[in-house]
Amino acid sequence: MSESIETVKETGMENIYECIYVDGTVRLCTKNLAKGFTVYGERTVNYNGVEYREWNAFRSKLAGAILKGLKENPVKKGSKVLYLGAASGTTPSHISDIVEDEGKVYGVEFSPRVVRELILVAQHRHNLFPILADARFPQSYSSLVEDAEVLYVDIAQPDQTDIAIYNARYFLKEGGHLLLAIKARSIDVTKDPTEVFKTEAEKLKNEGFDVQQVINLNPYDKDHAMVLARFK
Amino acid sequence: MRIYLAEHTIGSFAFDESGNLLDYVLNPKELGKVVDILINTEKGEPMPSTVELIQKLKPTEVVIESETESAKMQSLGIKVVSKPHHVGAKVLRSSLAEIAVKAKFAEDPKDIYSFLYQVTLEYTRRKLRKAAQKRDLLAIQAIRAIDDIDKTINLFSERLREWYSIHFPEADKLVEDHDQYAKIVSNIGYRDAVTVEALTEIGLNEQKAKKLADAAKKSIGADISDADINSIRDLANTILSLFRLRASLYDYLDSIMREVSPNVTELVGPTLGARLLSLAGSLEELSKMPASTIQVLGAEKALFRALKSGSRPPKHGIIFQYPAIHVSPRWQRGKIARALAAKLAIASRIDAYSGRFVGTQLVEQVNKRIEEIKTKYAQPPPKKQQPPREEGKKDRREHKKGKKGKRR
Ligand SMILES: C[S@@+](CC[C@H](N)C(=O)[O-])C[C@H]1O[C@@H](n2cnc3c(N)ncnc32)[C@H](O)[C@@H]1O
Numbered sequence: 001m002s003e004s005i006e007t008v009k010e011t012g013m014e015n016i017y018e019c020i021y022v023d024g025t026v027r028l029c030t031k032n033l034a035k036g037f038t039v040y041g042e043r044t045v046n047y048n049g050v051e052y053r054e055w056n057a058f059r060s061k062l063a064g065a066i067l068k069g070l071k072e073n074p075v076k077k078g079s080k081v082l083y084l085g086a087a088s089g090t091t092p093s094h095i096s097d098i099v100e101d102e103g104k105v106y107g108v109e110f111s112p113r114v115v116r117e118l119i120l121v122a123q124h125r126h127n128l129f130p131i132l133a134d135a136r137f138p139q140s141y142s143s144l145v146e147d148a149e150v151l152y153v154d155i156a157q158p159d160q161t162d163i164a165i166y167n168a169r170y171f172l173k174e175g176g177h178l179l180l181a182i183k184a185r186s187i188d189v190t191k192d193p194t195e196v197f198k199t200e201a202e203k204l205k206n207e208g209f210d211v212q213q214v215i216n217l218n219p220y221d222k223d224h225a226m227v228l229a230r231f232k
Numbered sequence: 233m234r235i236y237l238a239e240h241t242i243g244s245f246a247f248d249e250s251g252n253l254l255d256y257v258l259n260p261k262e263l264g265k266v267v268d269i270l271i272n273t274e275k276g277e278p279m280p281s282t283v284e285l286i287q288k289l290k291p292t293e294v295v296i297e298s299e300t301e302s303a304k305m306q307s308l309g310i311k312v313v314s315k316p317h318h319v320g321a322k323v324l325r326s327s328l329a330e331i332a333v334k335a336k337f338a339e340d341p342k343d344i345y346s347f348l349y350q351v352t353l354e355y356t357r358r359k360l361r362k363a364a365q366k367r368d369l370l371a372i373q374a375i376r377a378i379d380d381i382d383k384t385i386n387l388f389s390e391r392l393r394e395w396y397s398i399h400f401p402e403a404d405k406l407v408e409d410h411d412q413y414a415k416i417v418s419n420i421g422y423r424d425a426v427t428v429e430a431l432t433e434i435g436l437n438e439q440k441a442k443k444l445a446d447a448a449k450k451s452i453g454a455d456i457s458d459a460d461i462n463s464i465r466d467l468a469n470t471i472l473s474l475f476r477l478r479a480s481l482y483d484y485l486d487s488i489m490r491e492v493s494p495n496v497t498e499l500v501g502p503t504l505g506a507r508l509l510s511l512a513g514s515l516e517e518l519s520k521m522p523a524s525t526i527q528v529l530g531a532e533k534a535l536f537r538a539l540k541s542g543s544r545p546p547k548h549g550i551i552f553q554y555p556a557i558h559v560s561p562r563w564q565r566g567k568i569a570r571a572l573a574a575k576l577a578i579a580s581r582i583d584a585y586s587g588r589f590v591g592t593q594l595v596e597q598v599n600k601r602i603e604e605i606k607t608k609y610a611q612p613p614p615k616k617q618q619p620p621r622e623e624g625k626k627d628r629r630e631h632k633k634g635k636k637g638k639r640r
Binding site for chain 2: 112116119127130132140143147171173
């Protein structure tokens with residue numbers, strides 16, 4: 001692979017890079033914390049002795065949001081992240097790369113089938129904690145986690161904004177950030193997606209969040225938006 | 233007095249209404265016990281550390297987060313109010329590592345996080361185990377696949393060595409490791425390209441690389457064409473991809489074994505653990521076996537032979553692969569095997585029926601017993617007068633030895 005890579009450049013965001021290939025294509029990537037292991041069949045690149053993993057925006061909404069103009073990424077080196085809807089670990093693995101060993105990613109997921117895959121990812125990442133639990137009941141995992149600078153919510157449930165708010169009260173630090181992926185269709189199929197995004201953002205405002213950005217994820221995810229909000 | 237009580241993996245902590253820490257009781261820093269405690273709190277059982285803390289402080293009112301626990305706590309005869317994310321809970325969770333170190337639960341933040349990581353994994357696997365159906369059969373297939381791959385790697389590597397030796401015969405003796413050998417053929421190929429730099433890049437040490445590069449220069453092998461080397465290289469690449477497949481299957485096996493049979497896995501590792509399941513047929517079958525059967529599992533042939541002829545039965549079956557058995561002197565092996573088999577019998581029963589994690593204790597007990605055996609039986613036993621053997625039996629033994637000398 002390394003022959004086709006021209007260079008790896010830093011982006012404005014901490015620990016997020018751009019791989020630039022000889023043929024001109026540019027892809028987001030992160031430094032692989034689990035050298036030699038990939039998570040979802042993503043391509044790896046070796047550059048100056050460092051292994052990078054390509055970060056596919058069609059597979060990960062955070063990458064999509066970054067490419068679609070996220071102004072500030074709250075996920076930084078050393079961040080503690082509570083991740084609801086960790087699934088098989090696609091996005092959590094890149095967040096684990098970004099926060100590095102000083103940071104922690106607490107991944108909550110309630111489907112046993114995908115948690116098994118999440119465990120396989122976590123076996124090589126000691127900063128990723130896979131928790132089989134329902135995000136509707138924060139009490140059931142409150143003894144395993146700690147307060148976080150970032151709450152990342154991607155659970156595709158009709159009441160997910162409420163779940164996000166409820167979890168924020170439990171675990172989000174004052175001034176911490178919420179990244180909420182909204183799937184319009186799972187909230188209201190009849191309404192126009194933009195309408196749905198607006199109502200959900202409104203809910204957050206009423207609950208003490210400062211909504212900083214609503215990013216439409218098209219074409220990476222149709223009818224999806226990523227909301228960045230600050231707590232209190 | 234009113235206290236704000238917060239529970240966590242590390243223990244139970246009482247705060248006043250401004251969030252000052254009043255007192256605490258730690259949980260035992262033991263994987264199996266802590267996971268038990270956590271699972272119980274979900275069922276509404278307060279942590280033992282919480283009960284102890286309340287008895288110590290004798291508060292008039294306790295504020296807790298969990299509603300499910302309040303019923304049981306009320307029965308302790310105190311007023312209980314449930315209030316999610318109360319001040320004490322927020323303080324505990326926002327400076328968890330700091331508090332854990334101060335309370336001497338952990339030496340440093342690294343220590344607390346590595347414990348929390350292990351607890352989380354075990355907790356999640358334990359919950360998965362409830363939803364587990366026939367997952368032991370998946371583990372059995374995985375270990376059989378790994379064994380098939382090993383056989384294939386050996387077979388292909390023998391072929392590769394013979395083939396590539398036409399061009400570079402000296403390499404066969406100098407590089408014993410199949411993986412390394414295949415890498416040399418795949419990444420370097422032609423003998424002329426075998427240089428010290430190229431070899432160290434693959435991972436050979438300096439000394440070995442020098443020897444090999446030297447041998448390449450003086451090689452008596454035949455010259456071959458691009459088409460020749462490409463075909464040989466294809467075979468080498470297949471071997472390398474088999475090695476990668478093996479590594480990822482091992483990873484998978486490790487995960488599945490820790491889920492279905494955590495105590496057996498902790499005792500003997502995922503590979504040997506899965507082989508035991510494979511020989512028994514399932515976890516349930518293994519759990520029904522007496523220790524004496526587990527001890528000789530995989531040595532059935534030798535056992536039947538012994539039964540038929542009245543000779544001595546085997547001392548160990550597949551568990552011979554357990555390092556402490558095969559590295560020990562001959563006369564200690566049977567004793568270690570018996571001790572290990574006894575613990576394996578306990579471990580497999582717990583795995584099959586309750587799923588609690590007691591692996592750490594079991595490992596400790598086995599290690600202690602091995603130490604005892606090593607000191608008590610440090611010397612070989614005095615040679616006993618051996619009864620004269622019949623010719624036939626001896627022959628069979630010789631025959632078997634000859635077969636084993638094969639290279640792996
Ligand atoms: C769209 S997927 C998440 C993909 C993932 N965030 C990624 O980018 O790699 C949504 C996940 O949320 C999980 N989920 C839905 N409701 C949940 C709940 N109440 N608690 C925990 N997980 C939930 C689903 O099982 C599913 O795996």
